[in-house]
Amino acid sequence: MAGITMAGSGSGLDLETIISTFVTAEKTPKESRLNKKETNLTTELSGVGTLKAGLADFKAITGKLGNLDSFYQSKTNISYQGRDVEQTTAGGVGDSAALPITIQTKGVVPKGAFDVEVMQLAQGARLESDFLPDRETKPGQGMLYFDAGKDTFQVDVNVTDTLQQIQKKINDAPDNYGISANVISSDLGAKMVYTSDKSGKANDLTVFTSDSSLNIVSSGMKGQSATDAIITVDGNTITKDTNIFNHAVSGVTITANSLTKLNEPANFSTSTDHAAVQDLIYGFVDGYNTLMGSINELTHPETGILKFDSSARSIKQQLQSITGGVVDDANKRLNTLYGAGISLEEGGMLAVNPFGMGGSKSGDQRLNEAVNNSLDDLGKLFAGNNGIAAQVNRVLANNLGNKGMISQQENMLSENLRDIGDDRAKLDRHIASFEDTLRKKYTALDNTVTRYNATGDYIRNVLG
Structure with missing residues (x-):
């Protein structure tokens, strides 16, 4: 009954304002709670989306880093x-x-x-027949055999088959190992042409038949032999x-x-190409730092969108454990990122430092030595079965997969947002019912006051 503005018209009381006040008092706090909850969920879902995009970008980098061929450029x-x-x-x-x-x-x-x-x-062999009247010519019947090296197949030709139909039978033969048949038509007539995909002198093409009527499209054909x-x-x-x-x-x-x-x-x-390998390593460092910077911002204890979220912190801890750990399958001389010139810095960031400490080699020097002198070992460190890239990729896959932590969190937040839509619909129904109840009560009051006013007017008129 929302929208009716007749309450109080009989008694003269401002019942519409009273009803509106009660409805607002009933709706506002509940609606505010839903709005706040929706804002929080939307913000958190946005943060999870940002985290997911960052993980996907880093996965593209570690995917290339995990390919051993990337180190042999x-x-x-x-x-x-x-x-x-x-x-x-x-x-x-x-x-x-x-x-x-x-x-x-x-x-x-x-x-x-x-x-x-x-x-x-x-190249493969190419054979051409002599000219026949046209492509509708029916040369005869029997078996056509096609041999090239150790490969062979055969086609059964019927007496009613035209050159075009023979061509189709050859090309569609299920055991055809690479022979293409074509019919070429010219002013002199039509000829059958066979082309073999099998190159090499030992794979020269031989075509023969079980019936002499098919000799014109098999035996004695001219062309070029297969060559090495x-x-x-x-x-x-x-x-x-x-x-x-x-x-x-x-x-x-x-x-x-x-x-x-x-x-x-x-x-x-x-x-x-040592420079390309170095660029690959620097790309890993930059990608890792970009991801860590995003996670640090998302999980900031005061301003972070995901400051109460355990998933982002868990991912950060796992990645830091990998980058600060030892790769068991790698060479002992190069089984840590530090050995490859990469240091762990404040805030979980990585760096290839240009300066050494206390007379030790700088990160640049250690990386250059690994790239120029220990490329195999560097490849094992990153791209081995249990290398840095493989470990990182497992973490990313566990979070980005359909059943991963990030995906489950996205699904949960999206479901909660859909629930808010249901809650809003329930609130609207509740408020409509609440207003309807108020209107019924105040309509009764309006009628009562109207009757009292009418009685009072009657008495005043009688006594008047």
């Missing part, structure tokens, strides 16, 4: 006919596909320079059935892209 320079391409790799391929060779490195690559000539590329790839490295000839040479140079994979010109070899040089 190399710099490769490829030169050919005056064009130079420098690529930095960590097991990946740089942007050099337009050159005769592409270089991929893995592990610690010794410094060196090499001349490579691409004499021949590996041939390169020379500093004059040493290497032959392979693919264009990828894994062991020509230790730690280096050479991919032949195109032939080099006579007496114009492509040159590539390799060296370990």
Whole structure:
């Protein structure tokens, strides 16, 4: 009955003000408590979201740090006919596909320079039939056999099959190991073309048939044979059935892209990219400090949004325990962050200090020695099975997963916010009922006073 403004119209009493006052007195404290609770929950949920985002950002850093290949980054320079391409790799391929060779490195690559000539590329066979009248020609029936090296498959051709239908049968054969059939139509007629994905001289393609009627699309076809790839490295000839040479140079994979010109070899040089590894370590320190700074702000005992939250403090304690601890599986000479030049500072922060204390080596010096002289040990410290990154990633996964502490906390806060919506609806129903009850009472009072006023007026008129 909210919104009715008739109370007191008969008696002249200001009953609307009285009702409004009682309704406000009943609603305001309850609504204020809900508003405060909603504000607190929204603020806490925002803080948890900030923490979650910080953990996710740090996880991206430690994810790369936990990959051992990240510590074996190399710099490769490829030169050919005056064009130079420098690529930095960590097991990946740089942007050099337009050159005769592409270089991929893995592990610690010794410094060196090499001349490579691409004499021949590996390719699969290609066979073409003689011309037939058109693609609807039905050459005959029988079995077609396709052999390349140790691989073989067969296709059953019916007397009603056209060239197009034979093509489809070949391409759709479940045991087809890499033979593509195509029909080419020209002014002279149509021909069947077979192309093999299997490169290498030993994988030359042979097509034969069980019925002479199919000879025109099998036996005696013309084309090119499968070939091996041939390169020379500093004059040493290497032959392979693919264009990828894994062991020509230790730690280096050479991919032949195109032939080099006579007496114009492509040159590539390799060296370990120590600067990239250092950047990786500094990125870890910066990422860790950013996360710790965020946690410190969120859990500040006076102003922190999550000052009463145990999750953030627990995460901080776990991370500090990891960064200040010993990695059991690492080399004893380099099994702590301090050994790698990283010190634990006030407030839980990390630092690579440029100055030493009491004649000891500075953090910069210890890090440089680890990167330049102990790359394997540095990799074990961070990327080993129980290394710093692996331990940190376990903490982050336990908190960020669907059943993790952070996710559960987000779900709980979101549920509590939804409960406040229900509480507001209940309060609205209660206030509406409360106002309705007041109106009924004061309407009765209004009617009574109105009757008394009418009686008084009647008596005054009689006695008057």
